[in-house]
Amino acid sequence: xxxxNFSLSPEVLKMQLNKPFATVTPTLDGDVLAVLASADVxxxxxxxxxxxxxxxxxxxxxxxxxxxxxxxxxxDQVGRTNTYRLxxxxxxxxxxxxxxxxxxxxxxxxxxxxxxxxxxxxxxAVFGSAATGxxxxxxxxxxxxxxxxxxxxDARDSPELxxxxxxxxxxxxxxxxxxxxxxxxxxxHDLAAAAAADEPLLRDVxxxxxxxxxxxxxxxxxxRPVARSSAARRS
Numbered sequence: 311x312x313x314x315n316f317s318l319s320p321e322v323l324k325m326q327l328n329k330p331f332a333t334v335t336p337t338l339d340g341d342v343l344a345v346l347a348s349a350d351v352x353x354x355x356x357x358x359x360x361x362x363x364x365x366x367x368x369x370x371x372x373x374x375x376x377x378x379x380x381x382x383x384x385x386d387q388v389g390r391t392n393t394y395r396l397x398x399x400x401x402x403x404x405x406x407x408x409x410x411x412x413x414x415x416x417x418x419x420x421x422x423x424x425x426x427x428x429x430x431x432x433x434x435a436v437f438g439s440a441a442t443g444x445x446x447x448x449x450x451x452x453x454x455x456x457x458x459x460x461x462x463x464d465a466r467d468s469p470e471l472x473x474x475x476x477x478x479x480x481x482x483x484x485x486x487x488x489x490x491x492x493x494x495x496x497x498x499h500d501l502a503a504a505a506a507a508d509e510p511l512l513r514d515v516x517x518x519x520x521x522x523x524x525x526x527x528x529x530x531x532x533x534r535p536v537a538r539s540s541a542a543r544r545s
Contacts (some may be wrong), residue, residue, distance in 0.1 A: 347410035435519035
């Protein structure tokens with residue numbers, strides 16, 4: 311198992327994938343817009359407050375009033391209840407929707423980049439806080455990679471090329487997000503021993519990781535010793 315890290319200068323703004331609008335605004339406006347952009351439905355103030363649990367209803371109401379005045383949000387009244395939805399015809403709607411999809415855009419970029427690695431890459435996943443939605447401004451983006459055994463490697467592959475690919479991957483992730491990239495690398499033949507030792511990191515990847523190369527079914531197959539050892543301990 312190997313670790314590698316990459317970071318830009320400390321002045322670079324870091325991203326919270328679970329709070330995409332914080333990239334451009336630290337205010338409550340961004341949190342409210344993220345909720346409205348999450349689904350093409352109407353929301354009441356109470357419904358938004360149940361999602362943004364630490365925010366007051368009055369604060370949400372003030373934001374909605376301001377966004378409605380700007381035309382970004384549409385306000386309707388159902389009986390005595392006000393409902394709100396994103397105005398998808400507004401000129402700002404497209405960038406708002408793009409911001410709300412930052413996590414999926416990030417994962418799509420990773421998948422597209424890793425497709426070019428060929429057969430030397432057996433599996434890759436994002437894990438840790440970036441996968442579980444618990445990122446803070448100090449969070450790294452954790453990446454888990456499994457390199458194929460020698461018989462599966464392309465003829466052009468070499469340890470030097472692999473190291474170059476790891477460095478470029480970490481650089482790209484940091485450039486895309488501003489967050490330090492932390493890459494955990496396993497050789498395929500080391501997985502069985504790590505699984506037999508019930509390595510917690512492998513369980514985290516299996517249970518919460520977001521696959522960006524290879525298949526989860528293949529990775530879970532490699533972890534069968536974990537299930538057997540856990541069952542033996544319980545018995």
